Amino acid sequence: MKVKSIIKFIPVAVMLAFLAAGCARDTDSSVQAPAAKTMEKKTEADVYTGPIVGKSNKAKTISITVGKGAEAQTMMVKFDDQTEGVEFAKKGEAAIINWEQRGDDKFATVIKPKLAKLPEGVTEIKVDELYQLLEDQVPMTLVDARPALRYNQGHLPTAISIPVPLLKEKKAEVLPEDKDKLLIFYCGGYT
Amino acid sequence: MSTSNAGLAKKLGYTNVRVFLAGEPAWSEEGYPVYASKGFVEKGNIVLIDLRKGDAPVKGRIPRSVQIHYEQLEERMDDIPRNAPVVLYSDNMGEAQDAYEDMKEEGFKTVALVKGNYQGWVESGGAIETGPIYSNEIKWVRKLGKGEVSVAEFKKAVMGDLPDTFVIDARTPEEIKELGIFTNTANIPLDEIPKRMNEIPKDKRIFIHCSTGARADLAYRELIKNDYDVKFLLLNISDPECDCPIIMPE
Structure with missing residues (x-):
């Protein structure tokens, strides 16, 4: 997957990102x-x-x-x-x-x-920062936590599919070996 | 939730965990592309559009694709059902990206690209089809979702041809006064359903409609919770597809 392939974007105001339903x-x-x-x-x-x-x-x-x-x-x-x-x-x-x-x-x-509470030691990332990390090809594992169908319909560049129930069942088996590598989760946001 | 996943990862010893709370919708709303999985491009119930020009698709295309050159896309936009998942590919990343943004702006909800465009598809070992194209017609049929009644079955019910069926119009009395009501249909507005449950027979199959399907969906959930055998119509009833007999207001 080439992150480079995202060649243009609309520079829009920062999204209001306070919910994760x-x-x-x-x-x-x-x-x-x-x-x-x-x-x-x-x-x-x-x-x-x-x-x-x-x-x-x-x-x-x-x-x-x-x-x-x-x-x-x-x-x-x-x-x-x-x-x-x-x-x-x-x-x-x-x-x-x-x-x-x-x-x-x-x-x-x-x-x-209802505001999402982040677990301790976990920080939020906003859309523009995530875009920049992908653009710069910063090493990371990006995880789509939605059901597989939603992933199949359309997912972010480089993202892998690990629906919530799968992670609960398989735990670290489905995550990268390197525990210090940047690991980002996302899901269906607010629609 | 992504937050519970993140918590779990943290517990498993991952040290650098972050959450993109706004998620996929925020990403695609910014105009950033999302990609469809290979299996979905091959088998999903999608409209697959080949944005390339001229005879490129004749030489090789992804099976099931319809050729709409990017320059014609605007004209053909109305031929594409708004609720269809659309997947686009080209041989030009700029055009694929522009088409993606145009369709998002037009109100298409699910639009995605093929990874690496046509070249990427070929490189990934995806199947291709060659030879002349006989039709560029878009043939997409929506599959009924959970709890939905087909238009044909609904129409039968309001025509009185489906015994043991009770049809509810969940619109307000004001809307009905203005626009009329289908035959063989009772009016119970959505907000009155909880307290008028005794008017809804338990031994019949229930169909619910409103003006677009949004209120009918909510009424459906209310009734299913109370053990009714119920379905709802997800359709704008002014759609010619419905064509059900209406008792007009006096």
């Missing part, structure tokens, strides 16, 4: 979603946290996935002019929705973006 959604949706009937009573919490499935301005509703894997459920809440932070409910991004019951309906009161 895409992978969570990708992996969760690969699992059969609706399962737990036994969960019914337990979902009465008044905060939903997870990736936004969709928002309809016409119906004034937001759907959000709560829970992981087989226990994942899509919950629907309404919103109105009083709801704070409706702009943070964007399809594919993780959000925290506080809601309250009003009659038969659940209404969102405050919506906040």
